[in-house]
Amino acid sequence: MAATEPVAIIGWSVSPMERRTDKTEAQLLLDVITDATAHAGISRADVDFTCAGSCDYVAGQAFSFVQNINAIGAWPPKRDSHVEMDGAWALYEAWVRLQLGDLDVALATGSGRSSTADPATIYPMEMDPYYLAPLGADAVSMAALQARVLLDAGLVTERQMATIAARTRRDAVANPHAQVSGEFDVDALLAGEYVRDPLRRHDLPPITDGACAVVLARGEKARELTDRPVWITGFAHVAEAHQPGVRDLRVSTSAARAAKAAGVAEGGPIDVAELQSAFTHEEPVLTAALGLGPEVAINPSGGPLAANPIMATGLVRIAEAARQIRDAGKRRALAHATSGPCLQQNLVCVLEEGR
Incomplete structure (x- = not known):
């Protein structure tokens, strides 16, 4: 939905992306929160509301987010929340909270250490317990089913998928946070x-x-804290049926609906888009659903194919889109996050240059 109360991103930080880190989630968050607040020109004491995105399944313990509050600081007291989702949804909650008008500054975080366990064992446990979990199908298996549907329908080719992989990892060379980057030959990949x-x-x-933190500020407070606010002009997320068997996997209905609700087509052309397309075949599905033409730069950071910190990947997309506006001179950017099997739930955030 379009914002009724103007809210801007005023600072952010993305951690180094590593195959395995020696730091705890709290330590990862300590670094990015410190850097994000410094980037915004504020202290922790200036933050009125915090919302964290993380996953107990990934952390391997119940209420794992409680210890992460140590990274935020308990004094002075502040309002706090948590979502068992990617940090992009934490940012959405923070944005909604600022719409009430009684608080000025909010902080959203996302963090995850996927290296601590086997994703193929963990993620099936989060599926529908009656029909999907017993199959033991992990995220990669579900993605493979969707890729096969697209290939059989003639909507993508394996060469197109390899070309996307080569392009995103080439673009990631310029990203200091990328985990995978370099020049790749398409024929060698195939x-x-x-x-x-x-x-x-x-x-x-x-x-x-990895981890990510983003600082939001409302209206005049944003203008007071920075002369280059990145305004959130549209924000929406939509979910569809969890069971892939009742959906048309050739398209993403929820992504299209989220784009419409966020007003993607209403405010002028999109210059750049950061998409949470963790699998190569997802990019053409999402670009079609979001109405992005060939003139739009897709994942100039390298996207999730370059680094995929579960529970922070979507929030990183928002931070990277904000960076494209503030540092690369783009006027209007789209950030996207997704959750669930085969692009089941999608979030769209539209960002525009300061004014």
């Missing part, structure tokens, strides 16, 4: 073995440990 037919290694994101 010669690789399948991990889950029809997905090869290059079609999959890396396993990543």
Whole structure:
């Protein structure tokens, strides 16, 4: 939905993306919160509301987010919340909270250490307990099913998927936070073995440990704190049926509805888009659903194929989109996050340059 109370991103920080880190989630968050508040020109004491996105399944313990509050600081007292979702949804909650008008500054975080366990064992446990969890199908298996549907329908080709992988990892060379980057030959990629037919290694994101923090401020407070606020002009998320078997996997209805609700087509052209397309075949599905033409730069940071910190990947997309506006001179950017099997739930955030 379009904002009724103007809210801007005024600072952010993305951690180094690593295959395995020695830091706890609290330590990862301590670093990015310190850097994000410094980037915004504020202290922790200036934050009125915090919302964290993380996952107990990934952390391997119940109420794991409680210890992460140590990174935020308990004094002076502040309002706090948590979502068992990617940090992009934490940012959405913080944005909604600022719409009430009684608080000025909010902080959203996302963090995850995927290296601590086997994702193929963990993620099926989060599926529908009656029909999906017993199958033991992990995220890669579900993605492979969708990729096969798209290939059989003639909507994508394996070469197109490999070309996307080569492009995003080439773009990631300029990203200091990227975990996977470099020049890749498309024919060499296509010669690789399948991990889950029809997905090869290059079609999959890396396993990543990382965190992200983003600072929001309301209206005049944002203008007071920075002369270059990045305004959130549209924000929406939509979910569809969790069961992939009752959806048309050739399209993403929820992404299209979220884009419409966020007003993507109403405020002028999109210059750049950061999409949480963790698998190569998801990019063409999302660009079609979001109405993004060939003139839009897609994932100039390298996207999730370059680094995929579960529970922070979507929030990183918002931070990278904000960076494109503030540091790269873009006027209007789209950030996207997704959750659930086969693009089941989608979030769209529209950002525009300061005014």
